[in-house]
Amino acid sequence: MGFFMKEHDVHVESLLGELNVRFGPTPSKKSHFGGIAEMVELQKEFKIFKRGRSFRTSVAVLNIGATNAEARNRMLEYFGNLSKHESNVAGQNGDAAVVNAIVKNLASKNPLPVYFTYHDMRAAKGNTRVLITDKSRPIPYFQHDYLTISIPTKALPAAKKPAKGAAKS
Numbered sequence: 001m002g003f004f005m006k007e008h009d010v011h012v013e014s015l016l017g018e019l020n021v022r023f024g025p026t027p028s029k030k031s032h033f034g035g036i037a038e039m040v041e042l043q044k045e046f047k048i049f050k051r052g053r054s055f056r057t058s059v060a061v062l063n064i065g066a067t068n069a070e071a072r073n074r075m076l077e078y079f080g081n082l083s084k085h086e087s088n089v090a091g092q093n094g095d096a097a098v099v100n101a102i103v104k105n106l107a108s109k110n111p112l113p114v115y116f117t118y119h120d121m122r123a124a125k126g127n128t129r130v131l132i133t134d135k136s137r138p139i140p141y142f143q144h145d146y147l148t149i150s151i152p153t154k155a156l157p158a159a160k161k162p163a164k165g166a167a168k169s
Contacts, residue, residue: 015075016116018064023114025144036113043106055098056080078151085152087130094130097150101132105147112147115139121152128152 028035043049050056056079065072079095087097105111115138121127133148 003072015071017116018039019059019062019114019116022062022064025113025142026086036111039135040106040111043103044166049099049102051096051098051100051103051105054080055082055095058099058102082130082150084129084150088133089132096152097130097132099150101147112145115146115148117148117150118153121154 019036023039024035026035027034039048043064046061048061049055056076059079060076066074082098083093083095084096087094089097092100102114105114112135115136117125117138119131129149130152131148133150135145136148137144138146138148
């Protein structure tokens with residue numbers, strides 16, 4: 001995401017954090033309704049995630065990143081480009097794989113919390129794909145299985161250093 005986020009790349013963690021809270025475990029439906037239990041109910045009533053609808057559109061509906069409009073818009077632009085990436089799900093591009101995994105999970109008898117993360121697309125061949133893991137434990141201090149969605153990222157190119165002996169302004 002860094003490449004898309006540019007000077008707002010410092011917000012990547014907090015933006016994904018907002019998604020992770022929205023889709024996180026529900027500690028108690030009686031006193032702490034929210035997280036995955038709330039997303040299941042919202043999905044039943046409003047069909048926020050729908051096959052054929054982009055992940056970008058669904059995230060926009062959830063109003064993730066509302067406190068910083070420019071960072072939010074860049075994140076949404078990035079999510080809008082997931083269809084240009086392959087996925088590790090046969091026959092599905094990155095966008096379709098994410099949406100379909102969320103739709104299936106929210107409709108399941110025992111929906112898992114969803115964990116959104118990222119990986120460096122430059123690190124190894126094939127890392128340009130969106131990676132969907134149906135059941136994992138991405139957070140070592142939580143005893144919960146998650147549906148994990150990892151999106152490819154690349155760093156914003158480093159600023160060029162001024163030539164040795166060049167005047168500083």
